[in-house]
Amino acid sequence: MRHPLPPTSPAFWRSPLRGTWLTSVLGVVLLAGITVLFVTGLASYAAYNPDLSPVNDQTPDKGVLGFYLFSWPTDPHWLYRLDQGVHVTLGITLIPILLAKLWSVVPRLFALPPARSLTHALERISLLLLVGGALFEFGTGVLNVQLDYVFPGSFYPLHFYGAWVFFAAFVAHAVLKTPAAVRTLRRRGEPDGDLASPLPDPPTVSRRGALRFAGGGSLLLFATTVGQNFDGLRRTALLAPHGGADPGTGPNGFQINKTAVYAGIRTADTHEDAWRLVVTGRAGTVRLGRPDLLRLPLHSAALPIACVEGWSTSDQWWRGVRLRDLAVLAGYDGDPPDLLVESLQRHGAFRKAALRANQVADPRSLLALYVNGEELSPDHGHPARVIVPAAPGVLNTKWVARLTFGDLR
Numbered sequence: 001m002r003h004p005l006p007p008t009s010p011a012f013w014r015s016p017l018r019g020t021w022l023t024s025v026l027g028v029v030l031l032a033g034i035t036v037l038f039v040t041g042l043a044s045y046a047a048y049n050p051d052l053s054p055v056n057d058q059t060p061d062k063g064v065l066g067f068y069l070f071s072w073p074t075d076p077h078w079l080y081r082l083d084q085g086v087h088v089t090l091g092i093t094l095i096p097i098l099l100a101k102l103w104s105v106v107p108r109l110f111a112l113p114p115a116r117s118l119t120h121a122l123e124r125i126s127l128l129l130l131v132g133g134a135l136f137e138f139g140t141g142v143l144n145v146q147l148d149y150v151f152p153g154s155f156y157p158l159h160f161y162g163a164w165v166f167f168a169a170f171v172a173h174a175v176l177k178t179p180a181a182v183r184t185l186r187r188r189g190e191p192d193g194d195l196a197s198p199l200p201d202p203p204t205v206s207r208r209g210a211l212r213f214a215g216g217g218s219l220l221l222f223a224t225t226v227g228q229n230f231d232g233l234r235r236t237a238l239l240a241p242h243g244g245a246d247p248g249t250g251p252n253g254f255q256i257n258k259t260a261v262y263a264g265i266r267t268a269d270t271h272e273d274a275w276r277l278v279v280t281g282r283a284g285t286v287r288l289g290r291p292d293l294l295r296l297p298l299h300s301a302a303l304p305i306a307c308v309e310g311w312s313t314s315d316q317w318w319r320g321v322r323l324r325d326l327a328v329l330a331g332y333d334g335d336p337p338d339l340l341v342e343s344l345q346r347h348g349a350f351r352k353a354a355l356r357a358n359q360v361a362d363p364r365s366l367l368a369l370y371v372n373g374e375e376l377s378p379d380h381g382h383p384a385r386v387i388v389p390a391a392p393g394v395l396n397t398k399w400v401a402r403l404t405f406g407d408l409r
């Protein structure tokens with residue numbers, strides 16, 4: 001009988017699959033995939049206008065990490081849909097590869113002594129940040145998608161700071177390991193190196209078989225996630241959040257994020273007799289009823305809703321008053337300024353949003369009253385909602401009550 005060994009002993013780990021080749025293949029896939037996740041994630045953060053503080057983002061002192069923030073463009077109008085669709089779908093797809101990669105190197109995490117030298121100690125600390133950062137980023141991402149805003153207001157700073165810590169460790173690791181991984185993949189029949197078990201059990205599956213297993217898991221996750229970005233395929237998105245409001249059919253029959261009931265919107269407040277849009281700017285304040293809005297020029301734009309959670313709709317046909325026409329009413333004849341949009345909704349993180357001047361100026365940016373030829377339904381924001389090209393869904397405020405024009409920086 002074998003004596004039980006502790007996991008700190010290399011011989012405790014007996015899988016004959018572990019070795020430099022398997023780890024290198026998985027590592028190279030993650031090198032490409034995580035780089036795309038980082039870039040699309042930073043872009044997604046910029047798209048949310050976090051520097052129009054403190055309205056959109058409560059992150060205290062994002063400081064130097066906000067160095068790259070830029071004015072998110074309004075073209076092409078599907079930009080956020082693509083960016084966040086790739087971010088969420090790819091992130092979910094990479095989970096089996098990440099787990100396989102961690103499995104392939106897990107003996108290393110237990111190796112003793114903890115540090116042989118100062119450089120070795122630094123390397124191991126960076127590995128802790130790498131593994132911890134990866135689990136943290138994938139974990140918070142999946143929770144935000146699945147649990148429908150479990151961290152109201154705090155998901156953004158957690159996922160954002162976590163991304164920088166994780167990516168710093170990731171870059172250090174990639175610089176150290178990529179050359180060896182590439183060498184391994186070029187030269188077939190390379191020895192297994194110190195990732196291999198010194199006392200392997202007989203194999204039950206080949207290394208290629210193990211790789212196909214992880215890849216198959218990825219494909220399965222991809223196939224059951226990607227549909228949330230396409231109207232006809234949404235039912236195939238088995239892993240996307242379910243149990244929300246059924247949008248039904250007809251012109252208003254597209255994905256609903258928060259229902260009017262959930263947001264506490266009362267029909268007494270949205271009724272034509274009661275509802276007034278309060279528009280404020282350097283010309284003072286005007287109050288507009290629905291008939292006043294309908295007397296203004298109405299325009300149409302075909303734009304999607306694309307949520308940070310990774311789902312999106314195809315283009316819907318919105319009709320309403322241009323935001324820049326409302327800016328003129330508020331006293332801005334030339335270039336419009338930034339805009340603070342507030343909802344009738346009293347509570348909740350998304351009851352207000354800040355739009356940037358370039359978004360207000362775009363002729364497709366509307367205070368929409370109609371969608372697909374019909375009045376907005378209560379769940380899609382009746383009596384009026386904002387819709388802006390290329391912007392995240394969270395900036396498309398529903399049940400609008402107040403527009404305040406002015407510089408928000």
Ligand SMILES: Nc1nc2c(c(=O)[nH]1)N[C@H]1C(S)=C(S)[C@@H](COP(=O)(O)O)O[C@H]1N2
Pocket residue numbers: 254255256257258263305306307308343344345348350351352379380381392393394395396397398399
């Ligand atoms: N007042 C208000 N507006 C809101 C929200 C909200 O919770 N309250 N959710 C936002 C988010 S996160 C998204 S993705 C879109 C979804 O719009 P839809 O429900 O019409 O598809 O509405 C946005 N507008």
Ligand SMILES: [Mo]
Pocket residue numbers: 257306307308309393394
């Ligand atoms: Mo959203």
